[in-house]
Amino acid sequence: MAELSTLARPYARAAFEYADGHSALDAWLEELATAAAIAAEARVREVLSRPALTTEKQAELFIELCGEAISAPMANFVRVLAANRRLTLLPEISAQFAELRAAREKSIDVHVISAYELSQEARDRLSDVLGKRLEREVRLSSETDSSLLGGLLIRAGDTVIDGSVRGRLNKLAEALTN
Template sequence: MAELSTLARPYAKAAFASAQQSSNLSGWSVALATAAAVSQNEKIGELLDNPQLTSEVRAEKFLSVCGDFEQPQQNFIKLLAENHRLALLPEISELFEILKAEAEATLEVEVLSARPLSEEQTQRLTQALSKKFSREVHLHNAVDESLLGGAIVRAGDTVIDGTVRGRLAKLAEAMNS
């Protein structure tokens, strides 16, 4: 949802700035992922929606479930509670990961193939994608046997359809036009 993204973006940027300043991107990444998971729990959702609790009490109860967070991360959660934005944590975490990947010049790539990729295929594809995107690529392979052959590569907003079905569809489109 665009609205959630718009609301979450300033918080994600603030968390990212704090993480960069303290050279603790991975620590913040783990903390935000944990907080996002906790915020999606049904019982925690009831806690967050309880109008009888003050923002301080909400933050303290929320932090007690999350575990050991460093002081800046605790302050961030308290700020979110104060502004009634704890429900935005999944979106904040997602936006933070995008900022982190950009800063580290990394790219998460999902490859959906008809069969598992061999080690050699994985290395060649990783090298080719690293060169294409000018970033370090982290490749994740999933198998979908319904594909006749080939693969679908998803890298951020980019989708490369190299499946047999995709090629046949392009051929049919070219013949019909």
């Protein structure tokens, strides 16, 4: 079976092109995130997977669950997904839509995990350095994890930079056992 990302790609692109053409990227991003959160719920997936439900009924149930959080165009998008039995792809479609928007805006979300709280000056410097390296505007979020012992773990899209002491010790242990 094809991977979820492969199945979701044409839907994400179609949604992006529609939203971009109607100057509604922000609204669609928010609505897709809402629909994705609903589609990810175990009880919703269970109900939607019932063979007795027609695709039309699945779409109407899902739209009813979303309530006023989605617009008429998004409701039509949900109907198309339901007709093709692709409602379960909404979380992946939402993620790919966000990536397409970030690529258009030349921005990237970067998550930094450090052993200790980063000062605002360090966050700003790190954001500037990563922005130059990645050639994008960086939106930085951070958290602390004392198990890293020291250093940083940086996640920017598919790129992971492990500069933590824990990561270096793991690499050293692996090298010694080989």
